[in-house]
Amino acid sequence: MLALCAGITKIFYFAFFEVALRQNFKTMAKKGRILVVDDNAGIRSTLKILLPQYFETVETIPSPSTLVSTLEKLKPHVVLLDMNFNTNINTGNEGLYWIGEIKKIAPKIEVVLFTAYADIQLAVEGMKKGAYDFVVKPWDNDKFLATLAAARDKALENELKPIGKMQKHADADGMFWGNTPQMEVIKKTVEKIAPTDATILITGENGTGKDVLANEIHRLSLRRDKKMIAVDAGALTETLFESELFGHVKGAFTDAHSDHVGKFELANGSTLFLDEIGNIPLHLQAKLLRALQNRVITRVGDTKEIPIDIRLICATNMDLEKLVSDGLFREDLYYRINTMHVVLPSLRERQNDIVPLSEIFIRKFNQRYHRNVLGVSADGAAKLCQQQWSGNIRELGNVIEKAVILADGEYLKAADFQFNKQLRKDAPTVVAEDFETAEKQIIQNAMTKYNGNLSLVAKQLNISRPTLYSKLKKYGI
Numbered sequence: 433m434l435a436l437c438a439g440i441t442k443i444f445y446f447a448f449f450e451v452a453l454r455q456n457f458k459t460m461a462k463k464g465r466i467l468v469v470d471d472n473a474g475i476r477s478t479l480k481i482l483l484p485q486y487f488e489t490v491e492t493i494p495s496p497s498t499l500v501s502t503l504e505k506l507k508p509h510v511v512l513l514d515m516n517f518n519t520n521i522n523t524g525n526e527g528l529y530w531i532g533e534i535k536k537i538a539p540k541i542e543v544v545l546f547t548a549y550a551d552i553q554l555a556v557e558g559m560k561k562g563a564y565d566f567v568v569k570p571w572d573n574d575k576f577l578a579t580l581a582a583a584r585d586k587a588l589e590n591e592l593k594p595i596g597k598m599q600k601h602a603d604a605d606g607m608f609w610g611n612t613p614q615m616e617v618i619k620k621t622v623e624k625i626a627p628t629d630a631t632i633l634i635t636g637e638n639g640t641g642k643d644v645l646a647n648e649i650h651r652l653s654l655r656r657d658k659k660m661i662a663v664d665a666g667a668l669t670e671t672l673f674e675s676e677l678f679g680h681v682k683g684a685f686t687d688a689h690s691d692h693v694g695k696f697e698l699a700n701g702s703t704l705f706l707d708e709i710g711n712i713p714l715h716l717q718a719k720l721l722r723a724l725q726n727r728v729i730t731r732v733g734d735t736k737e738i739p740i741d742i743r744l745i746c747a748t749n750m751d752l753e754k755l756v757s758d759g760l761f762r763e764d765l766y767y768r769i770n771t772m773h774v775v776l777p778s779l780r781e782r783q784n785d786i787v788p789l790s791e792i793f794i795r796k797f798n799q800r801y802h803r804n805v806l807g808v809s810a811d812g813a814a815k816l817c818q819q820q821w822s823g824n825i826r827e828l829g830n831v832i833e834k835a836v837i838l839a840d841g842e843y844l845k846a847a848d849f850q851f852n853k854q855l856r857k858d859a860p861t862v863v864a865e866d867f868e869t870a871e872k873q874i875i876q877n878a879m880t881k882y883n884g885n886l887s888l889v890a891k892q893l894n895i896s897r898p899t900l901y902s903k904l905k906k907y908g909i
Contacts (some may be wrong), residue, residue, distance in 0.1 A: 441705060461738040464584040465489040468820035469496055469530075471517050479512075487584070496530045503537055509587035510580060513552060514546045515564075528558055535562040540590040542583040556837050559801055561603045582802065607641075607648035608792055611786035616778045618645075625772050626652035633769050634747040636776030639826030642747040643707060645776060649705040656779070657745055658702035663695050664713025673716050679725065684733025684777050696729045696740050709769065710750030714760060721765045744769065769907035779821040779828060784873055787813045789825060805835075806842045810893035813874045827852065872907040875900075879909060 454606050466487045470477050476492040483490040491506050493499065494515045503511075515527035528752055531543055545566035547555045555566035564583045567576045609619045625632065626649045633643045643662065649658040675684075679694030695704060712720065723729050725743065728737045755761035779786065787808060794805050808816065821827055829861045835848040875893065882888040890900045903909075 441674065459509075463488055464509040464588060465506055466512060466580070466584070467492070467502060467506055467508045468492040468512045469494075469499060470512070470514040471495060472514075473801045480805075486581075489888070496526065499530060500537065503534065503541070507538070508541060510564075510583045511543045511544060511604075512580070513543055515548075521772070528554065528561060531558050531561045531563050537891040540587060541588040542590070544579055544583050546638035552774055552838070554678040556834060559837055564802060564868060570675055573774055573785070586802065601627050607644055608785070608789060609787065610782055611757070612777070612782045612784060614781060615785070618776070621772075621774060622649055622652065625649075627654055629743045631744045631769055631771040632746070633752075633771075633773045634745065634776065635752070635773070636749065637778050639824035640760055640776040640778060641825050642749075643705070644777060646703075646705045646707075646745045646747060649745060650743075653703065653743060660705055661695050662707060664708055665706045666708030666713075668715065670713065673712075674719060677720070678729040678731055680732035681734045684731070688733065694729065694731065696723060696742065697738060699742045700740050701742075703812055706744065706746045707768075710748035710752055710755060710761065711747040714762065715897075717765050721768060722813045722856060723763060724765075724768050779824040783817060786816050786821075786828065786876075787874060787877070789828060790816060790832050793829050794836060797833050797836040799839060801837050803836050805839055805844060807844070807892060809843040809845045810871070810895050811846045812844045812848065813893075814871045815849060817871075817874070823852070871903070875903055875907065876909060 458778065463486065466489070468476060468483075468490070470492070471494050472477055473494070474492065480490060489508075491502060491508070493502055511528060513527055513534075517526050526548075527545060531545075534541055535869055539562075542561065542564040543561050545555050545558050546569060547558075548569050549564050552566075552568065555568075557565070558566065564586060565579045565581055575672050605791055609615050618633075619709075620875050622645070632646075632649060636642055644660070647660060663677070673704060674680075675692060675694065677686075677694050677696055677882050679697055680692045682688055682689050682690050689738050723740070727741070728739050730737055750861075752761055752766055756763050779789075790808050790813075794807065797803065798805055801857060818829070822832070831849055831851060832844070834850055835844045839845075839848045842850075873887070878889045882892065886897060886900060890897045893900065895903075
């Protein structure tokens with residue numbers, strides 16, 4: 433009976449795929465190597481018969497147990513990888529693990545995931561780990577076939593590129609100044625102070641882009657030829673604080689098996705960015721202050737003083753003045769790091785920048801995830817402008833990232849956005865008046881962008897011309 437069922441399953445998959453593949457892969461040239469990793473015998477057998485018509489080499493294995501050796505032997509361009517291989521476990525963690533392993537062994541291989549509807553969020557995580565794309569079971573024939581072809585072509589293209597250039601893609605985020613008065617003031621201030629060596633304190637809520645601003649200041653500084661050294665000061669444990677910042681010599685403490693250069697030395701001649709400085713415990717602040725005042729450091733376990741030449745930028749989301757008044761932050765350290773103070777506004781204070789920022793993220797994630805989203809529809813833009821954004825720009829980027837991965841259309845609609853639960857109880861509620869103000873601004877921006885061409889504006893906003901006429905009349909545009 434089991435053999436009969438297996439035979440029927442095989443026949444079903446063969447018939448299903450044969451029609452699909454013959455109809456959709458007619459123009460697909462026979463090139464490249466593909467490895468299928470799936471525990472379903474029917475799928476493996478069918479693909480083993482059909483894919484050789486379109487790939488030069490096709491190999492199938494039932495589990496990842498021989499994946500490493502097969503990769504080394506076959507050197508595939510594409511790996512079609514199932515997310516689960518244990519019938520008792522359906523977490524998808526196996527697939528996530530093996531994506532990482534494949535990318536470690538051969539970064540230029542493109543991985544396409546096989547996943548069930550319930551595993552879509554896992555597939556999204558898989559793409560963040562480097563997978564090219566995913567195909568949902570039961571799958572859409574066109575998407576399945578087109579995805580394999582696109583992944584193969586991308587892998588063949590990868591062979592011609594140095595790995596270093598491949599991995600840069602769109603992660604080098606630049607500073608977007610936007611169109612708000614607050615950001616215009618900050619931009620002018622930064623242009624004045626960046627070329628100096630003035631110490632700068634950047635404050636603002638989580639996710640407002642303090643690290644991006646620090647990078648921009650360094651880029652505009654006279655020290656830009658050397659890499660900026662960034663440290664999450666709040667994450668340093670007390671036992672590692674001095675070692676990480678000032679370094680140590682061999683034998684200074686248990687496990688100090690060799691000399692270690694600290695962040696201050698690494699930043700010599702460049703910029704040192706101390707993020708989350710408000711989280712440094714009070715008794716460790718004195719050691720930091722001493723180094724900043726004297727401009728020398730001493731490695732742990734040594735007596736030799738090492739001169740340092742750094743430009744210091746600090747950042748925090750805390751109210752340092754209140755911490756000083758509460759006795760939790762040293763007043764002398766506060767004044768030492770606060771020569772110039774830049775306060776980044778929340779995204780709620782940058783309503784006009786929400787859509788442009790969204791478009792920047794769309795371009796970034798289009799490149800990373802091989803998508804072709806053109807922009808945000810009118811209802812999608814209005815929905816974005818309604819949100820409280822307690823997580824600010826970081827939260828907006830996360831929402832756009834998921835929408836780009838999962839969207840079916842050319843424009844992101846309101847239904848494409850998955851918002852996190854609001855954690856801030858004091859965040860203001862957006863009322864209907866704010867919604868209409870945002871919608872009016874979006875339409876005005878589109879009218880300016882396309883010089884009043886109503887056809888192009890309607891297309892950009894993903895609405896009909898009659899709807900656009902109605903809104904133009906409503907808002908007196």
